[in-house]
Amino acid sequence: MRVGENLNTALAALLAREPNLYVLGEDVVDPYGGAFKITRGLSTSFPDRVLSTPISENAITGVAAGLALSGDLAIVEIMFGDFAALAFDQLLNFASKSVSMYGSRLPMRMVVRCPVGGGRGYGPTHSQALQKHFVGIPGLALYEMSPFHDNLAVFEEMFARAQPCVFFEDKVLYTRRMGAVEPPFSLTVSGGVARVFLDGSPDCVVIAPGGTAHRAMAAMRSLLVEEEIGCTLVVPSRLYPFDELDALEADVRTARHVFVVEESTAGGTWGAEVAHLLHQRHWGRLARPVTLIHSADGVVPTAAHLERAALVNETTIHSVIRETLRG
Amino acid sequence: MTRPATIETAELGLDEADLSLMLTIRAFELKLLDLYGKGLLNGTTHTCLGQEYIPVAMEALLDPRDRVFSNHRGHGHYLARFRDPAGLLAEIMGREGAVCNGVGGSQHIHRDGFLSTGVQGESLPVGVGVALHLKRTDPGRLACVYIGDGTFGEGAVYEAFNIASLWRLPLLVVVENNGIAQSTPTSRHLAGSIAGRAAAFGIRHRLIETSDVAEIRRTLEPLVSRVRSHATPLVVEFVTRRLGPHSKGDDTRSAEAVRDLREQDWYERCAAADPDRFHLLDAQARAHVDAIAAEVMARPPSRWETR
């Protein structure tokens, strides 16, 4: 099954199970079914609760917060995650704040879905990896779609938190297969973290969320074949907060080299936050500081050759790991 | 306490309870400025001096199960709904018994279907979401959102108007047009008119220029009933007066301009209408608020336990 199909099936299952769940977004109803077709079929089955909205990211997110405040569940699709900038006030100052600013815990079950990332030539305002802009907001949890995490289970977990969540979906994943790992690599998924590993102890640990996992895996394969470097890949479903670090850290505990991969452009990244946390806990054991691997510092260009050169990819990951380990 | 969603016109007069409530809100706000002046309050506050009659008039048109969204100038909205000056003062002063344990303070209050936020315009889309919920699960109930004239500068207002009208939602927008936003007069921040902006979205608009509570209720009762029965938005614009500073000590208007506003104040009008009764009720309200303030100030600090 493709990742996009898995997500579509998850949304349908949730709508069927939760009579108070709404799905809101621009152009989400049939026959269009959303800019990336993720909501296809949903409005036909649930016409009262799957609603196409005006082009009003602030209001859609506010409406979702109003529904959540009333005890309903809401999922918002932001057509391109970049436009979540227009919903930032509702997320930062209302939805996430409401969880605690009224002095006692107020449950808010809402998820804002953000298709993110480049690789499709959409240009600087339609290709950003926005995760870093949402890190560190009290009351706001961040998740990222991955080929290794069943989307239904992830949405169940997000709603169970009873706090607003942003779900980042790397667009290039929609058409990729779920859970594909080829020998000699093995896969386990537990505690919200997927691990892709080899027999024996690895030379390094690579932490790479959903959208970069397949690029990291390609690099791991070439590093193994060409350089005999063995890596363990760690793919967390939740990016923030780091409330149960254990699963994310299990491999780091025995590693001397750690890399964090993300598609974000340089500066104030999620990876820097992960690195800081790992340094606090594991500094004495690491051979060197955690290495950050991300896209270049600049806008994401449109032309294919320029975009390819700017975005983090398997070649970047391969060469950074090789140079770091081999010098 | 349950009240019918529609109220007989006969019950709508300005009775003693209404006047007492307006006087209590006034005494409460004056007390706050007094406490600030003495350095006894932390942070900031925005008093509704001059606007007290609006939530008092509206409250009789609202059902306890309606949802009310308030803003930075929200003490009157809260007091008209809950008649709980002690809980509100404790919130503002961070004392035990605070409505929100002292976390929210003056402009972030949540209690039983009432919610205030300090970011202009933000609550309108949220109110639209609540109205969508009510339309499906509790027909006949509405979401009432208070905003000021200055808030019409925010795009969120129009995004919300558009959706409320398109989706036919029971949203009652109460505009307290006090002619000024912080220091900027309406003539310098608002092109066209609020009526024109409502009309652009096909939303009915009603201008209220009087401060006579009974007359306000008589005028609005059928319109508010229609919001419920037809699930349709309504904008009610009150032409009102802000008598105090925007927050504290930051009034940029001339003393003369403020004096002119005072002459139009409901307080003067009601005092002149029935001086004996008025002064008795006013003295009672002030004494009541004084006693509450003394009692609340003696309480221990609030505790924030369930985060």
Ligand SMILES: Cc1ncc(C[n+]2csc(CCOP(=O)(O)OP(=O)(O)O)c2C)c(N)n1
């Ligand atoms: C988004 C936003 N911008 C600015 C402010 C600062 N601010 C608080 S109240 C206010 C004036 C609001 O004017 P109006 O809506 O007319 O209400 P009034 O204060 O007159 O009751 C301003 C600018 C804010 N709270 N939120």
